[in-house]
Amino acid sequence: xVRQKAELDIYLGKFLNNRYLIKDxxxxxxxxxxxxxxxxxxxxxxxxxxxxxxxxxNQQMSQRFAREIFIGAQLGRKSKxxxxxxxxxxxxxxxxxxxxxxxxxxxxxxxxxxxxxxxSKFLTICNQICLGLQCAHQGISLKGEIYPIVHRDIKxxxxxxxxxxxxxxxIKILDFGIAKFLTERSGMxxxxxxxxxxxxxxxxxxxxRKLLDVRSDIYSLGVLMFEMLTxxxxxxxxxxxxxxxxxxxxxxxxxxxxxxxxxxKIPQELQKLLMSCLAKEVSDRPQNIxxxxxxxxxxQIQIKNDIVTTSNSIQLASPVQLVPVTSLSEKECxxxxxxxxxxxxxIGFPYLLPTSQGTIPTFWAMLPKQEIAxxxxxxxxxxxxxxxxxYPMLLWVTVLYDAQLSLTRWLSYxxxxxxxxxxxxxxxxxxxxxxxxxxxxxxxxNRCSHVMTLNLxxxxxxxxxxxxxxxxxxxxxxxPKQAKSILKAEYEKLKLDIIRKLVVHQTSEKVSLKDWxxxxxxxxxxxxxxx
Numbered sequence: 457x458v459r460q461k462a463e464l465d466i467y468l469g470k471f472l473n474n475r476y477l478i479k480d481x482x483x484x485x486x487x488x489x490x491x492x493x494x495x496x497x498x499x500x501x502x503x504x505x506x507x508x509x510x511x512x513x514n515q516q517m518s519q520r521f522a523r524e525i526f527i528g529a530q531l532g533r534k535s536k537x538x539x540x541x542x543x544x545x546x547x548x549x550x551x552x553x554x555x556x557x558x559x560x561x562x563x564x565x566x567x568x569x570x571x572x573x574x575x576s577k578f579l580t581i582c583n584q585i586c587l588g589l590q591c592a593h594q595g596i597s598l599k600g601e602i603y604p605i606v607h608r609d610i611k612x613x614x615x616x617x618x619x620x621x622x623x624x625x626x627i628k629i630l631d632f633g634i635a636k637f638l639t640e641r642s643g644m645x646x647x648x649x650x651x652x653x654x655x656x657x658x659x660x661x662x663x664x665r666k667l668l669d670v671r672s673d674i675y676s677l678g679v680l681m682f683e684m685l686t687x688x689x690x691x692x693x694x695x696x697x698x699x700x701x702x703x704x705x706x707x708x709x710x711x712x713x714x715x716x717x718x719x720x721k722i723p724q725e726l727q728k729l730l731m732s733c734l735a736k737e738v739s740d741r742p743q744n745i746x747x748x749x750x751x752x753x754x755x756q757i758q759i760k761n762d763i764v765t766t767s768n769s770i771q772l773a774s775p776v777q778l779v780p781v782t783s784l785s786e787k788e789c790x791x792x793x794x795x796x797x798x799x800x801x802x803i804g805f806p807y808l809l810p811t812s813q814g815t816i817p818t819f820w821a822m823l824p825k826q827e828i829a830x831x832x833x834x835x836x837x838x839x840x841x842x843x844x845x846x847y848p849m850l851l852w853v854t855v856l857y858d859a860q861l862s863l864t865r866w867l868s869y870x871x872x873x874x875x876x877x878x879x880x881x882x883x884x885x886x887x888x889x890x891x892x893x894x895x896x897x898x899x900x901x902n903r904c905s906h907v908m909t910l911n912l913x914x915x916x917x918x919x920x921x922x923x924x925x926x927x928x929x930x931x932x933x934x935x936p937k938q939a940k941s942i943l944k945a946e947y948e949k950l951k952l953d954i955i956r957k958l959v960v961h962q963t964s965e966k967v968s969l970k971d972w973x974x975x976x977x978x979x980x981x982x983x984x985x986x987x
Contacts, residue, residue: 537588678733848927
C-alpha cells in the first residue's frame with residue numbers, strides 16, 4: 457500500500473494488543489485509517505492495520521464486527537483476488553481494528569488519476585476483479601448454510617494492484633463486509649447510517665433496501681469499468697450531495713464511452729456490457745459475474761482477431777498466436793503407443809509428454825473407432841470443477857459434443873494439487889495454455905489414430921494459477937476421497953449448463969467466422985477494384 461504523508465495521531469508509535477507496532481499512516485477514508493505496522497509475534501513482519509472510524513457501543517456490535525471479519529478472512533483464503541484478513545481486535549478506546557496482509561503497489565484511483573487504461577490492461581484487471589467478486593458472490597459456509605457475500609462498496613480505492621518481488625501484478629479487492637457492518641448501526645436514519653461511496657452506489661442501495669444482492673455490486677462494477685476506460689465518471693452532478701447522486705443513479709441515462717471519450721474505441725459487445733451493468737432495474741443487469749466473465753472473454757478474442765484498417769491502406773491484422781504452432785508435436789503424438797500398464801478399455805488419463813517443442817500436457821483417451829470418427833471436427837470444451845475451500849483438487853473435464861447426433865462424450869480426471877503429479881499437470885496447463893487430446897481406437901489400441909489440440913481461455917489459465925497458489929497454503933477440511941465425491945456430485949449438476957455453453961459458443965463462433973469472411977471478401981473486392 458502506498459505511503460501518504462504521516463499525520464500526528466494517537467496511534468503512531470503505539471502497540472495494539474501488545475503485539476502490533478504502528479509505524480506509519482498509509483491510507484485514510486470515510487471508514488477509517490490504514491497503518492503500516494509490525495507484528496512483534498512474527499519477528500517484526502510488516503502488516504497493514506485498518507482502524508475503523510467508530511467505537512463498539514455494545515456486545516451486539518462486537519459480535520457483528522467479529523462475524524464480518526470472519527467472513528472477510530474466509531474470502532481471503534478462497535480467492536487470491538481478495539485481500540487476506542489475518543486477525544482483529546479492539547483498542548483501549550473500544551475502537552475496532554483488523555489486520556491484513558501488507559500490500560505494495562497502488563490502488564486503482566491513483567492509477568486512473570494519471571490516465572485511463574488501455575483495452576488490454578482493462579481486460580486483465582477487470583477479469584481479476586470479476587474472479588474475486590465471483591468467489592464472494594458464490595458465498596461462504598456458515599453453520600452448514602451457504603451465504604452469498606455482497607461487497608456494497610466497489611470503487612477504485614478498494615481495488616488494489618499489488619506487485620510481488622518478481623514484478624508480477626495481482627488485483628486485490630479490499631474492505632469486504634465492512635460497509636455492511638457499519639450500515640448495521642442501530643437507531644439511525646437512512647442518510648445518517650448510509651455507508652457507501654455515492655458516485656458508485658446502485659440506485660437500490662441508495663434507496664436503503666436491506667436485501668441487496670450481487671446485482672448491486674454489478675452496478676458499481678459498471679461505473680468502475682466505465683471510469684477505467686474513459687478516466688471519467690458516467691454521470692455528471694452539480695454537487696456531491698446524497699440527493700443529487702440519487703437523482704443521477706436513478707434517472708440519468710448513461711452515455712456511451714465514445715460520447716465521453718471520442719478517442720476511445722471499444723467493441724460493441726463491451727459497450728453493451730457497460731450499459732447493461734448500469735441498468736437502473738436489477739432485472740436488466742447481468743444476473744451474475746459469470747455472465748460478465750463470458751462476455752469479457754469474447755471481447756478479448758474479438759480484439760485479437762480484429763481487422764485493422766488505416767487511412768492509407770486496408771490490411772488484415774496478423775492474428776495473435778494464442779498458442780505455439782502445434783503441428784510438430786501433434787505429429788509426434790501420432791507415433792505414441794498405448795501404455796502396456798493400462799487396460800484395453802474406454803478410459804482416459806493425463807500425461808506430460810516430452811516433445812521437440814518441450815513438455816506438453818496431453819490427455820490420452822481410448823474409445824470405439826466409430827465414436828472417434830463421429831467427434832472429429834465437432835464441438836469440444838474444457839471445464840475445471842473445484843471446491844478449493846474444502847480441498848485443493850480439480851476435476852478436469854473434456855467434453856466432446858456432436859449437436860446433430862445429440863452425442864456427448866465426457867472425459868474426466870481428478871488432479872490433486874497436493875500431489876506432485878497433479879500439481880505439475882495443472883501448472884503445465886496454466887503455463888502452456890493448451891493440451892493435446894490423443895485418441896486410441898478400442899479395436900486397434902496399439903497406436904494413436906487422431907490428435908486434437910484444445911485451447912484454454914485466458915480466464916481458465918488465470919484460475920489455474922490462482923488455485924495453484926492457494927493450494928500451497930490451503931487447509932484440508934476433508935479427505936481426498938470425500939473431495940472426489942463432492943466434485944462428482946457437482947459435475948453431475950453442471951453437465952446441462954456445460955452443454956448449453958458449448959451450444960452458445962458454437963453458434964457465436966459460426967457468426968464470428970461469417971462476419972470475418974464477409975470483411976475479408978470486402979477487402980478483396982476493394983483491392984480488385986483499385987486494379
